[in-house]
Every structure is written in structure tokens, then in C-alpha cells.
Amino acid sequence: MSAEEKVVFERPHALLPVITNYCPGCPHGIVHRLVAETIDELGIEGETVGVAPVGCAVTSVDFFGCDMIEAAHGRAPAVATAVKRVHPQNVVFAYQGDGDLASIGMAETVHAATRGENITIIFINNAIYGMTGGQMAPTSLPHQITQTSPYGRDTETAGYPIRVSELLSSLDGVAYLERVTVDSPKNVRKAKKAIKRAFQNQIDGVGYSLIEVVSTCPTNWGLSPQDSFDWMRENMLPYYPLGVYKDVVADGYANAAEAAAARNADCPVAHPEKAGA
Amino acid sequence: MSEKVLMKGNEAMAESAIRAGCRFFFGYPITPQTELAAYMSKQMPKCGGTYLQAESEIAAINMVYGASAAGARVMTSSSSPGISLKGEGISYMAGCDLPGVIVNVQRGGPGLGGIQPSQSDYWQATRATGHGDFQIMVYAPSTVQEMADYAYLAFDKADEYRIPVMILADGMLGQMMEPVLMPEPKTELPEKPWATTGHHNKRKHNIVDSLYLTPDALEGLNRERFERYETIKANEQRAELFMCDDAEIVLVAFGASARIARSAVVAAREKGIKAGLIRPITLWPFPTNAFESVMDTARDFLVVEMNMGQMVDDVRLVSEGRVPVEFFGRTGGIIPTPAEVLKRIEAAHEKVGE
Amino acid sequence: MARIIVDDYFCKGCGLCVDACPVQILELDMATITEKGYHPACCVDQSKCTGCMSCALMCPDCAIKVMR
Numbered sequence: 001m002s003a004e005e006k007v008v009f010e011r012p013h014a015l016l017p018v019i020t021n022y023c024p025g026c027p028h029g030i031v032h033r034l035v036a037e038t039i040d041e042l043g044i045e046g047e048t049v050g051v052a053p054v055g056c057a058v059t060s061v062d063f064f065g066c067d068m069i070e071a072a073h074g075r076a077p078a079v080a081t082a083v084k085r086v087h088p089q090n091v092v093f094a095y096q097g098d099g100d101l102a103s104i105g106m107a108e109t110v111h112a113a114t115r116g117e118n119i120t121i122i123f124i125n126n127a128i129y130g131m132t133g134g135q136m137a138p139t140s141l142p143h144q145i146t147q148t149s150p151y152g153r154d155t156e157t158a159g160y161p162i163r164v165s166e167l168l169s170s171l172d173g174v175a176y177l178e179r180v181t182v183d184s185p186k187n188v189r190k191a192k193k194a195i196k197r198a199f200q201n202q203i204d205g206v207g208y209s210l211i212e213v214v215s216t217c218p219t220n221w222g223l224s225p226q227d228s229f230d231w232m233r234e235n236m237l238p239y240y241p242l243g244v245y246k247d248v249v250a251d252g253y254a255n256a257a258e259a260a261a262a263r264n265a266d267c268p269v270a271h272p273e274k275a276g277a
Numbered sequence: 278m279s280e281k282v283l284m285k286g287n288e289a290m291a292e293s294a295i296r297a298g299c300r301f302f303f304g305y306p307i308t309p310q311t312e313l314a315a316y317m318s319k320q321m322p323k324c325g326g327t328y329l330q331a332e333s334e335i336a337a338i339n340m341v342y343g344a345s346a347a348g349a350r351v352m353t354s355s356s357s358p359g360i361s362l363k364g365e366g367i368s369y370m371a372g373c374d375l376p377g378v379i380v381n382v383q384r385g386g387p388g389l390g391g392i393q394p395s396q397s398d399y400w401q402a403t404r405a406t407g408h409g410d411f412q413i414m415v416y417a418p419s420t421v422q423e424m425a426d427y428a429y430l431a432f433d434k435a436d437e438y439r440i441p442v443m444i445l446a447d448g449m450l451g452q453m454m455e456p457v458l459m460p461e462p463k464t465e466l467p468e469k470p471w472a473t474t475g476h477h478n479k480r481k482h483n484i485v486d487s488l489y490l491t492p493d494a495l496e497g498l499n500r501e502r503f504e505r506y507e508t509i510k511a512n513e514q515r516a517e518l519f520m521c522d523d524a525e526i527v528l529v530a531f532g533a534s535a536r537i538a539r540s541a542v543v544a545a546r547e548k549g550i551k552a553g554l555i556r557p558i559t560l561w562p563f564p565t566n567a568f569e570s571v572m573d574t575a576r577d578f579l580v581v582e583m584n585m586g587q588m589v590d591d592v593r594l595v596s597e598g599r600v601p602v603e604f605f606g607r608t609g610g611i612i613p614t615p616a617e618v619l620k621r622i623e624a625a626h627e628k629v630g631e
Numbered sequence: 632m633a634r635i636i637v638d639d640y641f642c643k644g645c646g647l648c649v650d651a652c653p654v655q656i657l658e659l660d661m662a663t664i665t666e667k668g669y670h671p672a673c674c675v676d677q678s679k680c681t682g683c684m685s686c687a688l689m690c691p692d693c694a695i696k697v698m699r
């Protein structure tokens with residue numbers, strides 16, 4: 001070992017040295033690390049409060065080094081809202097899966113977003129309920145076979161998957177939405193950048209940010225981790241295209257409120273400051 | 278120096294909560310608790326507090342959960358159908374030992390029911406606010422003054438025992454006006470070292486969680502919690518005994534119906550009937566000690582409720598067959614009249630004989 | 632000179648690092664079974680390691696430490 005040897009990559013401090021309950025090759029671990037690296041780099045572990053979902057990441061309360069709250073299924077945005085209101089100086093994030101965020105918690109998701117809560121949401125979309133053994137999710141693809149769509153998701157009876165980033169992009173309260181994935185070192189770096197932006201936005205008061213991570217579930221898809229990424233690239237990415245769905249800063253606004261005001265500029269009641277002008 | 282002011286019950290609970298240090302209110306509109314939320318929406322911004330109208334009762338109680346986890350004194354209010362929706366969050370609060378105050382200004386049920394006063398959520402409040410093995414403390418005020426007093430006390434008890442506390446009122450108490458003396462605003466609130474406030478690199482991370490996948494751990498925690506419930510039962514029972522010293526016909530009523538029962542007791546006494554009233558103020562813990570104190574003279578319990586007979590179960594349990602238990606109730610939003618209660622007292626008196 | 636250390640305590644043998652390595656010097660060690668019952672990843676030729684961190688970036692279990 002040379003004297004100048006430097007450690008260039010190791011476990012971030014905000015990710016506790018415990019073995020996760022996630023299956024081999026589950027991208028949850030990658031995303032957890034990206035969140036923890038972000039917390040380390042921004043130096044905010046002591047100020048951060050995380051809200052865990054119901055689903056596989058339910059046990060993430062034991063993995064992150066910051067204060068953690070376990071929310072009821074789908075309620076993480078409501079819980080995070082309150083934590084942020086009580087301690088506005090804290091950095092509050094919710095980490096949720098697709099069943100939690102887009103099915104049972106859709107009302108909480110949409111309303112936290114439209115209220116423009118200054119929080120960060122990390123959303124893992126793997127098109128299936130993992131924890132309960134692979135049932136159809138609100139994001140399961142048409143004809144996708146799951147435990148509760150054994151003949152494939154029938155769109156005539158089960159309807160269509162929800163594209164969360166597209167759906168939320170119409171809301172004035174939202175500051176930043178980006179869909180990323182973690183299937184390659186390059187995409188992991190991009191995902192990290194997006195997650196860091198989503199936290200930085202909160203610190204800067206830009207507003208509600210959500211990062212959707214298109215992910216896999218090797219165990220319940222019945223594929224190897226590698227084949228899962230192949231299936232994801234082939235089937236999920238065409239349905240859930242990667243990219244930025246909203247970015248008020250890139251649009252030239254300081255925050256979500258400013259962007260919203262510009263969008264509703266022609267509504268007199270929304271602009272009492274213009275009265276009598 | 279405070280003075281008595283004329284206030285609606287719903288507003289009295291809101292003002293008193295603010296004086297108890299509650300700075301966070303999350304709610305959803307429903308009749309007949311409307312004035313409480315409206316009062317909060319007006320007053321919270323003036324005292325640096327937060328009023329947030331949630332997207333649903335479910336979201337509101339989960340905001341209570343979050344604010345409580347973050348260490349704040351926090352409250353929500355609703356009426357019967359809305360309380361059903363809050364059941365999930367109340368169970369999670371119990372599972373995480375989170376304090377918080379929940380007001381139920383009851384209306385008739387089941388289903389959408391009516392918007393008139395009712396006491397038909399007694400079972401829900403004392404037996405099954407949500408899934409799992411747990412209790413919440415339940416105060417049943419009977420006057421606007423008591424609504425202020427117990428809303429105030431509820432925050433202290435919630436923090437002391439780390440338990441959700443419910444104020445079980447009804448549409449009559451919530452809407453009526455009475456003079457009330459407000460408690461002094463609190464200046465010091467208890468420390469909450471368990472709260473998720475950010476560890477500021479000074480302690481290990483705090484976790485607020487109700488998930489225990491190891492059966493032994495979950496059972497252990499449930500047993501520990503029930504030991505705390507025993508302490509609450511021993512220390513926190515409250516009841517008013519009215520004309521009970523020599524009472525043979527002992528009425529039992531809480532909240533709004535206790536006001537009617539009291540008038541009927543006075544009328545019965547005027548007729549020479551030795552009637553009295555036990556008015557449970559804590560519905561959980563049920564004030565069993567108050568019942569023991571009348572067992573020597575009581576010859577008949579007459580339970581008066583605005584429901585089809587719910588608290589009567591608890592009276593039967595405490596009586597254990599020693600004294601017969603009768604029930605008189607009106608439902609659907611109907612408030613019993615003193616005259617009809619008096620008739621029942623007279624019938625009971627006749628039955629037990631001289 | 633760059634090198635990596637795989638911590639068998641954390642490695643679940645998923646092989647994502649094996650696929651990610653641009654110089655193909657990672658393998659699952661079929662001769663070893665970890666305490667948790669996995670074949671852990673190992674570097675078969677440290678001399679070729681460039682320290683690019685691709686393996687570590689893809690590791691879901693933070694089992695890889697990279698040094699340069």
C-alpha cells in the first residue's frame with residue numbers, strides 16, 4: 001500500500017453499517033446510498049428527518065443515520081408535511097414505492113405536491129408490490145404478469161398504469177420533477193445529481209421536488225438482477241421515459257410560487273397585489 | 278386576570294388548546310365541529326401556529342402523527358364519520374406511543390347518519406378507534422367550561438403517558454354557548470427527547486415506528502404499554518357524583534345526556550325518590566371507583582345515553598350482577614327530555630319497592 | 632495503483648458489479664460461501680483495476696471500497 005493511497009469510494013456516513021433486508025441486486029440499496037451520499041455531501045445528517053413508507057423500504061428507518069419516522073401505508077407525504085411545518089429548518093424527505101405513493105397514498109401525494117410543501121420525495125417505481133410478494137401495482141404495465149394479474153394486466157378491467165411524474169407536472173405547487181434510473185454507472189451518477197438537486201431545492205426554498213427512480217424487482221419479476229435491468233430498459237423506459245418533467249429554476253423562476261404566479265397571472269383574484277394598479 | 282366569556286363549546290376547546298401550547302391543527306370540514314376548525318384557522322396565524330386544512334381526515338390524522346413525532350403539541354377535530362377515517366392514524370399513534378389530542382363532536386350514525394347530536398361513538402372511542410391492542414384516554418365534558426378544562430388537560434395527559442387523548446363531545450355541547458373561564462396560557466412544555474427533530478450530531482438517531490417483525494418484541498412492547506394503561510386506570514379516573522350519598526336509583530350518564538339526567542334526578546328527589554347520578558368524565562379509563570362507592574346504597578342503575586346502549590356495557594361490567602342495570606336511550610339525533618327520564622326513574626323506583 | 636476491497640459481510644453476490652466492471656476483473660467467488668449464504672464478488676486481477684468506481688456505484692449493498 002502506497003503512502004498516497006486514498007479511499008475514493010466508501011459507505012457514506014448517513015447509511016448505517018447494517019445489512020439491509022433487500023434481496024440481492026435490489027436497486028433500493030443503490031438509491032439509499034445516493035440519498036445518504038447526498039446527506040453527507042450537504043452536511044445535513046443532523047438536520048434531516050426521513051419518512052419511510054410501507055413496502056420493502058419500511059425497514060429503511062434502521063438504515064439511515066438521520067432521525068426516521070415510519071409512516072402508515074401511503075401517508076408519508078402527510079407525515080413529512082407536518083414534520084416540515086413543525087421544524088421548517090429541518091430537511092425532510094419521504095422515500096416511497098409505487099403502491100405506497102401512487103395507489104393508497106395518491107391523495108396525500110397529489111395534495112402535498114399541490115400545496116407546494118418544501119419537501120423532497122424519492123419515489124421508487126418498479127411496477128410491482130415487492131414486500132407483499134409481487135401483486136399488480138398502479139404502475140404495472142399493460143399485460144404485465146403479476147401475482148394478482150396472472151393473465152397479464154388487463155387494461156379493460158384494471159385500466160392503465162399511472163405516469164406519476166407526468167401527472168404531477170401539471171401542479172403549480174411542484175418545483176422539480178425528474179425521472180431517472182440506476183441501471184448503469186452513468187445513470188447512477190445522473191440519479192445522484194437529480195437527488196442532490198431535490199435536496200438542495202429544499203434547502204434553498206425552491207419547493208416540492210420529486211425524483212422518480214425507475215427500478216426493478218428481480219425477486220418478484222422472477223429474473224436475475226441483470227435480466228431485470230434488461231426487462232426494465234426494454235419495457236418500462238418506453239412507458240416511463242427518463243428526463244426532467246418540471247424544473248421551475250430552469251424555467252427562469254426562483255421557486256415554485258413564482259412560477260405558479262406567472263402561470264395564473266391572468267386570474268385577478270389570485271393577484272390581490274395588482275388590484276387598483 | 279381572566280374573566281368569564283361567552284363561548285361556543287367548539288370554540289372553547291380550540292382556544293383552550295392554544296392556551297395549552299397547541300400550535301398545530303390539522304383538520305377537514307365536517308358538521309357539527311366546524312366552529313373549532315374555523316376558530317383555529319383564524320387564531321393560529323395570530324400566535325405563530327399552523328392551521329392546515331388537509332385533503333382528508335386520513336391525511337389530517339397522519340399530519341397529527343408527523344407533528345407529534347416531531348415533538349409538537351398537536352390537535353385534530355372531526356365528527357363521527359371523520360373519526361372512522363382517523364382510526365388508522367390513531368392506531369399508528371398508539372403503536373408509536375405518540376401523544377396527540379383528537380376531538381370528536383359526535384353526530385348520529387351509522388354511515389352518514391345525521392348532523393344532530395349523538396353519543397353513538399362510545400364504543401368506538403373506548404373499544405375500537407382503530408386496529409390492534411390499544412386504548413386511548415377519553416374525556417367526556419358536559420359543559421362548555423369542561424370542554425375548555427379537559428381540552429387543556431388532555432395535552433398534559435397525552436404527553437405524560439405518551440398516548441392519544443380524545444375529547445368525546447357532541448353536536449349539542451359543541452354548538453351551545455355558556456360562560457367559560459379560560460385557563461392560563463402555558464409557557465413551559467415538557468421535553469421530548471424521543472422526538473424526531475434531527476439529531477444535530479448530538480445523539481443516536483431517533484426512530485418513530487410501530488413495526489416489530491419479531492413476535493417477542495411486539496408482545497413485549499404491548500405488555501409494557503398495557504402496564505402503562507394500568508397506571509392510567511389507577512391514577513386518572515374521573516367522575517362526578519351527584520346526590521349519590523344515599524341514592525338507591527343511580528343514574529349513569531355522560532356528556533350532554535348527563536345534563537338531562539341531572540334535571541331528572543332533581544325532579545325525582547322532589548318526589549321523594551332517592552335518586553342520584555354518576556357522571557363518568559373519563560370514559561377510558563372507566564371510573565370504576567365511583568361505582569364502588571355507591572354499591573352499598575344503590576338498588577338500580579339507570580344508564581341514560583343518546584345511543585342504543587353502549588356505555589351500559591361498562592356499567593354491567595362494573596356491577597358484575599350486584600345491582601340491576603337498566604338502560605334508556607334516544608338516538609338519531611334526539612335528545613331525551615327530563616320528563617321521559619323521570620318516568621324511567623319512577624318505574625325503577627316502583628320496581629325495587631320500598 | 633488502484634484497488635478495491637469487497638466486504639463479504641455486506642456482499643449478497645448479486646453480480647451487478649461483475650457486469651459493470653469495464654475491465655472485467657470481477658467474478659463471483661464460487662469457492663466461497665458467506666455467512667449469509669452468498670458467493671461474494673472478488674477481484675481476480677487487482678493490477679488491471681483503474682479505480683473507476685463503476686462496481687461500487689452499482690453495488691446495492693455498499694460492499695465495495697475503492698482506493699486509488
